[in-house]
Amino acid sequence: QAKVAGKNGFRFYSRAMDHAVERRVHMEQELRGAWERGELSVVYQPVCRTSDGRVVGAEALLRWQHPMLGMIAPSVFIDVAEQSGLIEGIGPRVLRTACNEAMRWANMGEGGERLFVSVNVSPRQLRKGDLPDIVAECLRETGLPASSLHLELTETAVISDELQAAAMLARLHSTGVKVWLDDFGTGFSGLSHLRRVPVDGVKIDRSFVADLQRDPDDLALTTAIIAMAHSLGITVVAEGVEKEAQYNLLAERGCDLVQGYWLSHPISATEFAHLLARRGR
Ligand code: C2E
Ligand code: MG
Ligand code: MG
Ligand code: MG
Numbered sequence: 001q002a003k004v005a006g007k008n009g010f011r012f013y014s015r016a017m018d019h020a021v022e023r024r025v026h027m028e029q030e031l032r033g034a035w036e037r038g039e040l041s042v043v044y045q046p047v048c049r050t051s052d053g054r055v056v057g058a059e060a061l062l063r064w065q066h067p068m069l070g071m072i073a074p075s076v077f078i079d080v081a082e083q084s085g086l087i088e089g090i091g092p093r094v095l096r097t098a099c100n101e102a103m104r105w106a107n108m109g110e111g112g113e114r115l116f117v118s119v120n121v122s123p124r125q126l127r128k129g130d131l132p133d134i135v136a137e138c139l140r141e142t143g144l145p146a147s148s149l150h151l152e153l154t155e156t157a158v159i160s161d162e163l164q165a166a167a168m169l170a171r172l173h174s175t176g177v178k179v180w181l182d183d184f185g186t187g188f189s190g191l192s193h194l195r196r197v198p199v200d201g202v203k204i205d206r207s208f209v210a211d212l213q214r215d216p217d218d219l220a221l222t223t224a225i226i227a228m229a230h231s232l233g234i235t236v237v238a239e240g241v242e243k244e245a246q247y248n249l250l251a252e253r254g255c256d257l258v259q260g261y262w263l264s265h266p267i268s269a270t271e272f273a274h275l276l277a278r279r280g281r
Contacts, residue, residue: 028084030066031077035093039065042097043266046275047118047237047259050251055279056109057116059152059259060098061266062090082122091125092134099142099149101269106148108276115276118150118180123157127164132171139175146176150201153179155187158197166197173198180237185225194232201257202229206240209260212249223253230254 034040044058064072081087102117109115125131139146151172158165158181169179180201181194185208194202204225211218222238229236238250241260250258264275 024080027077027080028086031064031081031084031086034064034066035090039067040090040093041065041268042094042101043268044098044101044117044272045259045266046264046272047116047257048263049257050247050255054110054113055115055263055276056113056257057118057148057150058102058272059118059266060094060120062094062120063266078122082124085124087122087124088128091122092138095119095134096138096142099138099144102148103142103144104269105273105276106144108273108280110280114145114148116148116150116178117144118152120152120182123154123160126153126157126168127161129168131168132175135172135177136175139177147178149177151177151179152182152203153199154182155184158199159187159193162193162196169198180235185221194229194234199234201235201237203237203239204255206238206260209238209240209246209250210242212246213243219249222250222255226253226255 041063042060043063044060046055047057047059048054049056062074062078064074064077066072078087081090098117098119102115106115106117121131135149135151138144139149153165158169172179178200179198180203181197181199182203183205184202186205202225204222208218208222212222213219226236235256236254237257237259238246238255239259241247241250241258241262243262246260247258247262267275
């Protein structure tokens with residue numbers, strides 16, 4: 001259904017679009033102050049190394065527990081946070097929380113190995129210019145070693161402005177943190193970019209992992225990504241591993257790290273510490 005507004009203008013809105021816009025505006029209002037009200041929290045999804053099966057770190061993932069609507073997934077609100085600019089307030093808080101909580105379990109790796117925490121950084125945070133300062137401040141305040149912090153940037157954010165991104169990555173690297181390219185493969189940018197933007201790791205998008213056993217193209221692509229990344233000295237992580245068969249395929253092909261429901265869903269920092277304690281015994 002469409003309505004026409006104005007004499008000269010043909011401004012068509014579908015009702016569905018109206019609702020979508022309304023929902024967005026509403027969500028932005030609700031998201032404002034959500035952190036202060038304690039509605040936002042951070043959960044951690046364990047990351048495991050294929051060579052020895054050990055848990056070597058975790059990815060920090062944001063959660064929104066809305067008082068009326070219940071749990072809202074980041075896929076629903078991250079866009080709103082990004083476009084409204086609210087991510088500029090939320091992002092650094094996630095980073096600080098993750099660094100703080102990682103201090104509790106950073107030394108709990110099997111065999112005394114130091115664990116990492118991996119934090120998602122949005123395109124807007126990357127463009128803003130103060131990210132390296134915020135990162136350095138978080139590390140100083142929490143005492144987390146820089147090498148224990150990984151930042152996940154999306155492929156599209158990095159590719160959209162390669163020159164600026166390369167400069168930003170250099171500044172981030174100078175703080176000692178590692179940088180991973182998230183959702184790798186979805187941007188169709190190809191591996192040639194990896195020569196110009198220096199990253200430490202790529203995370204193969206879970207859409208490739210989902211059909212690994214059935215789709216020979218996905219398997220071929222994944223195998224190619226692993227081989228080429230390794231030839232450039234880059235670590236490969238696969239996300240969205242839900243089945244043992246997927247894990248085995250990835251491990252056989254030398255994928256360094258995996259995460260997914262097969263290993264563990266995202267869990268609280270406390271639950272993660274318990275998981276480590278159990279495995280350590
Ligand atoms: P992502 O960084 O690619 O994170 C992985 C997503 O896959 C997470 O969804 C995780 O819960 C989900 N996942 C993990 N294992 C499996 C699996 O085996 N199967 C399936 N189907 N899914 C799995 P989540 O937590 O809903 O986050 C969605 C996206 O929201 C993230 O994708 C990330 O781009 C963004 N996000 C989350 N937290 C933050 C944050 O603090 N800051 C920013 N800027 N973005 C965030
Ligand atoms: Mg991520
Ligand atoms: Mg991802
Ligand atoms: Mg994703």
